[in-house]
Amino acid sequence: MPRDDSHLPKALQGLRVPMVASPLFIISVPELVIAQCKAGIVGSFPALNAREGEGEHPLLDTWLTQIKEELDRHNQANPDTPAAPYAVNQIVHRSNGRLDRDLEICVKHEVPIWITSLGARVEVNEAAHSCGGIVLHDIINNRFAKKAIEKGADGLVAVAAGAGGHAGEQSPFALIREIREWFEGPLLLSGAIATGESLLAARAMGADLGYTGTPFIATDEANAQQEYKQMIVDSGAEDIVYSSLFTGVWGNYLRGSVEAAGMDPDNLPQADSSSMNFSEGSSKPKAWKTIWGSGQGIGAVKSIGPAGAIVDRMAAEYAAAGKKLAAEFF
Numbered sequence: 001m002p003r004d005d006s007h008l009p010k011a012l013q014g015l016r017v018p019m020v021a022s023p024l025f026i027i028s029v030p031e032l033v034i035a036q037c038k039a040g041i042v043g044s045f046p047a048l049n050a051r052e053g054e055g056e057h058p059l060l061d062t063w064l065t066q067i068k069e070e071l072d073r074h075n076q077a078n079p080d081t082p083a084a085p086y087a088v089n090q091i092v093h094r095s096n097g098r099l100d101r102d103l104e105i106c107v108k109h110e111v112p113i114w115i116t117s118l119g120a121r122v123e124v125n126e127a128a129h130s131c132g133g134i135v136l137h138d139i140i141n142n143r144f145a146k147k148a149i150e151k152g153a154d155g156l157v158a159v160a161a162g163a164g165g166h167a168g169e170q171s172p173f174a175l176i177r178e179i180r181e182w183f184e185g186p187l188l189l190s191g192a193i194a195t196g197e198s199l200l201a202a203r204a205m206g207a208d209l210g211y212t213g214t215p216f217i218a219t220d221e222a223n224a225q226q227e228y229k230q231m232i233v234d235s236g237a238e239d240i241v242y243s244s245l246f247t248g249v250w251g252n253y254l255r256g257s258v259e260a261a262g263m264d265p266d267n268l269p270q271a272d273s274s275s276m277n278f279s280e281g282s283s284k285p286k287a288w289k290t291i292w293g294s295g296q297g298i299g300a301v302k303s304i305g306p307a308g309a310i311v312d313r314m315a316a317e318y319a320a321a322g323k324k325l326a327a328e329f330f
C-alpha cells in the first residue's frame with residue numbers, strides 16, 4: 001500500500017522516502033542539494049552558505065537559478081521519477097543582517113519549502129506564504145514549538161538530543177509526544193536518524209518525516225574537507241561532544257576536531273547566547289571550519305560516497321524494517 005501522506009502540504013507529499021536532508025552550514029552547496037532532490041528526498045541549504053564577494057551579484061540568486069534549472073532538466077528527462085522539492089534555510093537571528101535581502105530573493109524564486117532556525121518571526125512566515133511556500137521551524141522543546149506555530153509556521157522540526165550542529169537535549173520520545181498532544185500538522189524529527197530503521201522509528205513515534213544531516217557530510221558532493229569526511233566515517237557516538245563554546249548555542253561536535261584545535265573536549269568552558277553572531281565577516285562562522293559539527297548517528301556511516309547512495313541505503317533499510325515489523329500485526 002502506498003504511504004498515505006495526503007494530510008501533508010503538497011511540497012512534502014510523494015517523497016521516495018519520508019525524509020528531508022537538513023541544511024548544513026558551509027557544507028550544503030547546490031551540487032549536494034541537487035543530488036538529494038534527484039534521489040527523491042527534500043534537499044536543503046542555508047541561505048548564508050551563498051556568500052558573494054563585495055559588489056558581486058547575490059550568489060543566492062545564482063544558486064537558486066542553478067538548482068531550479070537542473071531539477072527542471074531532470075524532471076523533463078525522468079517524468080516517472082521526478083526530483084523532490086528543495087528547501088532554503090533562513091537563520092532568523094538578529095545578527096543576520098542579510099535576512100531581508102535573502103527573503104526577497106527567495107520570494108522571487110518562489111522557494112517551495114522554507115526552514116527557519118534561531119528565532120520565529122511573523123514577517124518571515126508571511127514572506128514564504130506570499131509566494132506559496134511553506135515554513136518548517138526548528139525547535140528544541142514544546143514551548144518553542146507552540147511559539148513557532150502561533151507566529152505562523154506551518155510545520156515543526158523537532159531537534160532532539162544527539163542531532164548534529166545546534167541540538168536539543170530532550171529524548172525524541174518525550175519531545176514528539178508532547179508536541180503531538182496539540183499539533184496535528186507536519187512534524188519532522190531531527191537527531192541521529194542515519195538508518196532506515198531509525199526513520200521508521202521516528203514515524204512510529206508520531207513524526208511525519210525524518211530530518212537527517214550528518215551522513216551527508218561524508219559524501220562526494222559535500223563542501224567539506226576530506227579529513228572532516230573521514231573523521232565522520234571513523235568516529236562513533238562516543239566521539240561527539242556537546243558544547244555551547246563555539247557559537248553560543250549548545251551543539252554537537254566531533255571530539256577529534258576539538259582536540260586538533262588544541263582544546264580539551266572534556267573541559268570546555270561555556271559560552272552565553274549573547275555571543276551568537278551570524279553577520280557577514282563575523283569570526284564565528286569560521287568556528288565551523290575547524291570545529292566540525294556532527295550528530296551521534298555516525299556509526300552508520302561506513303564510507304565516503306555519493307549522496308544518492310545514502311538515500312538508496314536508507315530506502316532499502318526502511319522498507320525491510322517496515323516489512324519485518326508489519327509481520328507482527330497481520
Ligand SMILES: Cc1cc2nc3c(=O)[nH]c(=O)nc-3n(C[C@H](O)[C@H](O)[C@H](O)COP(=O)(O)O)c2cc1C
Nearest residue numbers: 022024025046117163164165192212213214293295
Ligand atoms: C555541520 C552541521 C551544520 C549545520 N548547520 C545548520 C544550519 O546552518 N542551519 C540549520 O538550521 N541547521 C543546521 N544544522 C543542524 C541540522 O539542521 C539538523 O538538525 C541536524 O543535522 C540533524 O541531526 P543529524 O546531523 O544527527 O542528522 C547543522 C548540522 C551540522 C552537523
